[in-house]
Structure formats: structure tokens, C-alpha cells
Amino acid sequence: MEEVNKGCEDCAFYNAAELKKLGISVENADYVIALAGNPNTGKSTVFNALTGLRQHTGNWAGKTVTRAEGGFKYNDKRYKLIDLPGTYSLLSTSEDEEVARNTILFGRPDVTVVVADASRLERNLNLVLQVLEITDKAVLCLNLMDEAKRHGIEIDDRTLAKDLGIPVVVTSARSNEGIPELIQTISQVASGEIVCKPHRIKSLPKKVEQAVQSLSKKINGLYPELPNTRWIAMRLLDGDQQILSAIKSGDFISSGNGQ
Numbered sequence: 001m002e003e004v005n006k007g008c009e010d011c012a013f014y015n016a017a018e019l020k021k022l023g024i025s026v027e028n029a030d031y032v033i034a035l036a037g038n039p040n041t042g043k044s045t046v047f048n049a050l051t052g053l054r055q056h057t058g059n060w061a062g063k064t065v066t067r068a069e070g071g072f073k074y075n076d077k078r079y080k081l082i083d084l085p086g087t088y089s090l091l092s093t094s095e096d097e098e099v100a101r102n103t104i105l106f107g108r109p110d111v112t113v114v115v116a117d118a119s120r121l122e123r124n125l126n127l128v129l130q131v132l133e134i135t136d137k138a139v140l141c142l143n144l145m146d147e148a149k150r151h152g153i154e155i156d157d158r159t160l161a162k163d164l165g166i167p168v169v170v171t172s173a174r175s176n177e178g179i180p181e182l183i184q185t186i187s188q189v190a191s192g193e194i195v196c197k198p199h200r201i202k203s204l205p206k207k208v209e210q211a212v213q214s215l216s217k218k219i220n221g222l223y224p225e226l227p228n229t230r231w232i233a234m235r236l237l238d239g240d241q242q243i244l245s246a247i248k249s250g251d252f253i254s255s256g257n258g259q
Contacts (some may be wrong), residue, residue, distance in 0.1 A: 013108055013109075013110045013137065013190075014031075015028065015106065015107055015108045018106045018107050018108070018122070019032065019103070019107040022099075022102065022103060022106075022107060022140060023059070023060050023062075023067065024069065024080075024082060026119070027078070028078060029071070029078050030078045031047065031077060031079050031080070032080045032082065032106060032107070032109045032110050033079055033081045033109055033111050034082050034084055034103055034104055034107070034109040034111070034112045034113070034184060035081060035082065035084070035112075035115065036038060036048055036084045036087070036100060036104070036112055036113070036114045036115070036127065037084075037086060037114055037115035037116065037124070037127070037141075038086060038087070038088055039086035039087075040086075041086070041116055041117040041124065041143055041144070042066075042115065042117070042143040042144050042173050042258055043083065043086060045143075045174055045178075046113075046115050046143055046171065046173045046182075047068060047070065047081065047083045047132060048177065050072055050081055050175055050182070050183065051070025051071060051072055052070075054067075054071045054072065054141050055068060055071075055081075056069055056070070057069075060099050063099060065085050065095055065099050066098055067083070068082075068246055069082055070083075072183070073222065074183050074184075074187050077187070077190075079186070079187075079190075082109070084099065084100040084103055084104075085099055085100055087127065088126065088127060089127060089130055090127060090131065092164075092242040093132075096199030101134075102246075104134050104135055105134050105231075106230075106246075107123070108135070109135075109137075110190040111137050111138065111186050111189045111190050112131055112137065112138045113139045113141050113142045113182070113186065114127060114138060114139070114140050114240040116128060116141065116142055116145050116175065117144050117147075118143060118144050118147070118148035119144055119148040119151055119153055121145045122123055123193070128140060129166065129199065132165070132198035132200065133179055133201065133234075134231055135198075135228070137190070137196055138196060138197050139167050139168075139169060139185050139186060139189055140158075140161070140168045140169070141178075142155060142168060142169065142170045142171065142227065143173055144172065144173075145171060145172050145178070146174070146175070146177075152244045157174070158170075163199065164198065164199050165196055165199050166189075166196045166198055166254030167185045167188075167196070168244060169181050169182045169185050182190050189226065192203060201234075212230060212237065213233075214229045216229045216232075216233040217229075232247075234241055
């Protein structure tokens with residue numbers, strides 16, 4: 001815990017050492033929040049609404065991908081907000097996807113907020129479900145609700161939250177609607193007041209399930225600090241070269257594991 005946050009003994013989940021490798025400084029942050037989402041979901045507008053003028057931009061370490069960082073304070077806690085590249089998946093088929101995936105997987109933010117376009121929800125749920133395979137601390141921000149209503153689209157956000165196992169907050173970030181509720185929900189998930197039980201893939205073919213369990217057990221034996229060995233095992237079985245390289249190099253294993 002000391003590596004993660006010297007000033008907040010009861011809160012930090014994130015991996016400060018790994019985030020530093022990605023070029024992110026988390027000094028003086030009580031919580032680290034990642035903002036994910038497909039392109040054109042209003043993610044940048046949500047980011048601006050949350051951070052105001054307390055933000056700056058740079059590049060991810062060793063990448064040409066632009067990174068935006070900001071922050072806000074709530075209930076005397078300091079929140080570091082990282083705006084991940086807009087992506088449609090986390091399968092690491094592009095530099096943007098690799099950055100987003102590695103930040104969530106190895107940086108372990110206290111909360112990952114997935115911004116979705118409420119008027120095109122089905123298209124956006126692919127990324128949501130991938131994020132939930134990696135982390136169990138997530139919030140779905142249903143943005144552009146004003147556009148959805150304009151098109152006559154109604155969403156039962158309570159049922160959606162129940163099905164996904166995570167909080168769902170409806171917003172129209174352009175007019176700041178729902179942003180206070182989003183901040184409160186982020187705080188509740190980060191502090192553990194809200195415990196997520198995310199939807200995960202359960203019905204794998206028998207032989208695949210056996211292989212996943214066997215490989216996951218081996219990975220857990222080598223790297224017991226990793227909280228998501230099942231997902232890593234599935235990606236290895238799928239031939240994910242980026243994950244394989246990370247396993248071989250041990251780059252994501254740091255002396256301070258952030259737990």
C-alpha cells in the first residue's frame with residue numbers, strides 16, 4: 001500500500017509503479033479514475049465537465065498517442081482522472097487499444113468509467129463488457145441522453161445496472177446534467193461503499209474452460225498479485241502477442257503491486 005498512496009491508507013487500489021511506466025504521475029492522488037469509451041460518445045465533454053480547468057495534455061510513454069489528465073476534489077479526496085484513447089475494443093489491435101487496455105489491466109485504476117452513447121447503446125456495449133472482464137470497479141456513464149430522448153429512445157437504466165452488475169449513471173454532459181451524480185457514484189465505487197459484481201463470461205465450452213482454469217492457476221502461482229489472471233489466460237489462449245510479451249518480460253510486475 002505504501003507504494004500506491006502514502007496519504008490514504010484505506011482507499012488506493014491503483015498500481016502507482018505501473019502507471020508511472022505509462023507516463024502517469026499519481027503523486028498526491030487519493031484515487032485514480034480512468035475514462036474509457038468509443039469515439040464520438042461525448043467522452044471528452046464528460047472529462048471537461050469533471051475536471052474543469054484542472055487538466056493538461058501530453059503523450060503516453062513511448063507512444064504518439066495523446067493523453068489528457070485532470071482532477072477534481074470531492075469530500076476532501078483528490079481524484080486523478082485519465083482520459084483513455086477512444087477505442088471500440090481492448091484487444092490491442094492498435095496503439096490506442098494497447099494504451100487503454102494496459103492502463104486498465106496493469107495500472108488498475110480505482111474506478112474505470114465507461115462513457116457510452118445512449119442513442120447507440122448496443123454498439124457501445126461491446127467495450128463495456130470487455131472492460132468488465134478486466135476490472136470489477138467500473139461505472140457506466142450513459143451520455144448523450146438528450147440525443148436519445150430526441151430520437152424517442154428510452155433506456156431502463158436500473159435494469160441495465162442490474163444486468164451489468166455495475167452502477168449506471170445517465171448524463172447529458174453538454175448541459176452538465178447528471179455530472180454531480182456521476183461524481184458521487186465514482187466516489188462510492190472508489191471507496192468501496194458500492195461493491196460491483198460485474199457481468200462476466202461464464203458459458204465457455206468445457207475444454208476451453210478447463211484450459212482457462214489450468215492456465216489461470218499457473219499464472220496466479222507465478223504472479224499472485226495480478227487480480228485478473230482468468231482474463232489474461234483467455235487472451236493468451238487467443239494468441240494475444242502483446243499479453244504474451246508482457247508475461248515473458250515481466251514488465252507489469254512491480255515491486256509495489258498497489259494492493
